[in-house]
Amino acid sequence: MSRGARRDAPPHPELAVAVAASAFSMTPTERRASAWLASVYALRMLGLFLILPVFAIYGRNLPGGQEAYLIGLGISIHGLTQAMFQIPFGAASDRFGRKPVIIAGLIVFSLGSAVAAMATTIPGIIVGRAIQGAGAISAAVAAFVADSTRDEVRTKAMAMVGASIGVTFAFSLVAAPPLTAWIGLSGLFWLTAALGCACIAVILWAVPAAPLHEETPEPLRHGDVLFHPQLLRLNIGVFVLHVCQTALFVVVPTLLVSRGALPAPEHWMVYLPVLVASFLLMLPPMIAAEKRGQLRAVFLAAIALLFVALISAPALKLHALAGLVTFLLLFFIAFNLLEAMQPSLVSRIAPPHVKGFAMGVYNTTQAFGLFLGGIVGGAFAKRFGDNMVFYVCAALAAFWFVAAYSMTPPPARKKEN
Helix, strand or coil, rough: CCCHHHHHHHCCHHHHHHHHCCCCCCCCHHHHHHHHHHHHHHHHHHHHHCCCCCCHHHHHHHCCCHHHHHHHHHHHHHHHHHHHHHHHHHHHHHHHHHHHHHHHHHHHHHHHHHHHHHHHCHHHHHHHHHHHHCCCCHHHHHHHHHHCCHHHHHHHHHHHHHHHHHHHHHHHHHHHHHHHHHHHHHHHHHHHHHHHHHHHHHHCCCCCCCCCCCCCCCCCCCHHHCHHHHHHHHHHHHHHHHHHHHHHHHHHHHHHHHHCCCCCCHHEEEEEEHHHHHHHHHHHHHHHHHHHHHHHHHHHHHHHHHHHHHHHHHHHHHHHHHHHHHHHHHHHHHHHHHHHHHHCCCCCCCCCHHHHHHHEEEEEHHHHHHHHHHHHHHHHHHCCCCCHHHHHHHHEEEEEEEEHHCCCCCCCCCCCC
16 A cells, blocks of 8 residues: 555544543543542541441430430531531632632531530530531532533543542441540541541642633523422432431431440441442442443332332341341442432533532532431431331332432433444
8 A cells, every 4th residue: 555545544443432532531630630529528528427327326425415306406407507508608619719618618617526526515516517517518519520520521520529428428337436436526526627627738739720611601590400300309319318318327326236236336347348238239230320321220229229228127127236237238229329320410410501500409408408317317216216217218218219200311421432
């Protein structure tokens, strides 16, 4: 073949595939920004989650700790203040910049942690937890992730943030019991304050500045988010999921002690294998959802599994530790799947010009769920006993399944080849 003929030949097919695939691969800057922002999200949530598996046990030793309602309020009050400040913080980040607003929120979070650490009563801890939640940076962090990534890879970045919540929650369940036995409840809150300060350092020196976008954004239309049927289903879902999460951890730690005969410092011996197994078991359905176009089926199956776990929990707990372990395994398979899938779905479904506002609404409903879950768990456990907490959560999961049944999956992602 002549040199001229070779010059006129079409590009090698493998080169064309590589060029097409590169558009769907994260750049080093995108990976760095997404990973560090996910770590900020995770460390802050770790500070909020660490008390979940231990507060119902160790809080009983403080004045006011004999009231299940106050224990539940201490677990979940941060959700109320998060819900109040989530959208204002997100809007402020649009006006004043992401980094300054996120840093301000982390300062508030760290101050609340210090207040809780110095408290000697349950009401004092409730005040500190409320201040913690007022540093509501989730929407601002999500908007920063969106600023820092291209459309083609934004879902991957959002999935990193969503998955960080599940990983953080899992780690908190394993780490909190031995940590609290070692440093006490006050030490746990001081650790939380230190995590907030570490996040400030990450924002200042590790997260790269987001690239500037010269295009003129479309005008914000709140109704595009608030009344979008698919987003509404996801908002209902995250609300229910986090009501169940906080409600259950008003009663589960005490059940592990009373039914499972397992002292609090040894609870990690249950949580660790359960969480490792649940992460491994969630991988096949996640692959089926993303790679094989089974997103709707997997999503509905996860909600159904959540319902099955909750409705069967009263019977399972009769089998002592083995029954509680079975319940926790079923619950966490469903929880981890749903926690990882939903933020990614929001980012794919939301209209591009209101994506940040959509994440703010999503995070607000999540925070309301965290708040109400503790109230529901404490109130029903006190008046009707532990079983009623499981039944109420099961009813909420059933309602979620009905609401989600008619969901329309987002368009399939473009293939990378």
